[in-house]
Amino acid sequence: MAKIPEKMRWIYDLLLTAAILAMATVLCTLLRRIDDGSGYVNLIFVLAVATISRWTEGYFWGIFSAVSGVLFVNYVFTYPYWEFNFTITGYPFTFLAMLTVSMMISAMNTQIKKQERLRIETEKEAVRANLLRAMSHDIRTPLTSIVGNTAAILENEDSFSSEQKRRLLEDVNEDAQWLIRMVENLLSITRMSGGQAKIEKDCEAAEEIVGVSVSKFTKRFPAIKVSIEVPDEVLMVPMDATLIRQVIMNLLENAAIHGGNVTQIRVCLSREGTNACFSVSDNGVGIPKERLSTIFNGGLSGVSHNNFDMKKNMGIGLSVCYTIVKAHDGTMTAENLDSGGACFRFYLPLEEGINSEIEG
Structure with missing residues (x-):
């Protein structure tokens, strides 16, 4: 599932919960025209609660849908229709079952997401460590060359011909250019890391x-x-x-x-x-x-x-x-x-x- 911006998460979860409960209601209404029984109603709403718990963030919406589902089934799909009746046999068990399902799925979902975030962070840290290790190794080589070539010119200037000096300076320039590109790459990595860079x-x-x-x-x-x-x-x-x-x-x-x-x-x-x-x-x-x-x-x-x-x-x-x-x-x-x-x-x-x- 695509990442939802944090400020939109609550609205997304609300709309998703409402949509799934609405679909469960429509499905039960259609099935009522075929079968006057009501055994399937509880199963459909348990499935709706499980789906909501899986695809929403945290525990709230799973518990909210469980409570709402039980009350809605009681009010709309249980005789006498369009009235609450809390004396129905097995009603407390149905309520507890739906509530337990939602809490279990929400807990598992939260744990799965936590493990996934941890795995991703571990992979990112490993990539960063490898890049920094490679950069530190590669930067050392041109720096050593630059120091060696410039030191040779400074300490033995009279011993080199103009052509030899030019070749040494060309090597220094090439290594410096490579370092510039390395720094540009490093800046790009820094720019696109840390928090939520855009x-x-x-x-x-x-x-x-x-x-x-x-x-x-x-x-x-x-x-x-x-x-x-x-x-x-x-x-x-x-x-x-x-x-x-x-x-x-x-x-x-x-x-x-x-x-x-x-x-x-x-x-x-x-x-x-x-x-x-x-x-x-x-x-x-x-x-x-x-x-x-x-x-x-x-x-x-x-x-x-x-x-x-x-x-x-x-x-x-x-x-x-x-x-x-x-x-x-x-x-x-x-x-x-x-x-x-x-x-x-x-x-x-x-x-x-x-x-x-x-x-x-």
């Missing part, structure tokens, strides 16, 4: 988001040819533009840095049903098959596959991409192409919906 969506032209991302990428990787395919129609997609640009940039940079001798990248935008499909494919060596099922969980650090370079954690960027797409009520997939290379796709709904709520 993704604020505006309708954006998806073609422009793709174009801006590719333009920024080609300035950093001019040697890699990037082709763009977009539909004739303009796809207006509800999104947080900054976060979706980050997803596309992460996918492009992962292909360039980790794909293994990538010289061409293809970015496609298309409409698939009620979704906009974004895909980024390359002509590299592909992804290790055994890693495809876990590629979005941040666990691809230190893996080698042919020329597939993962010295710095590719998994963190993909985990952030997956989290951002999921926050937009979208989905994301990864696969190896028959022609070689990898292809990442993510799908965003074209219809504007209620701002997604992400629990940290």
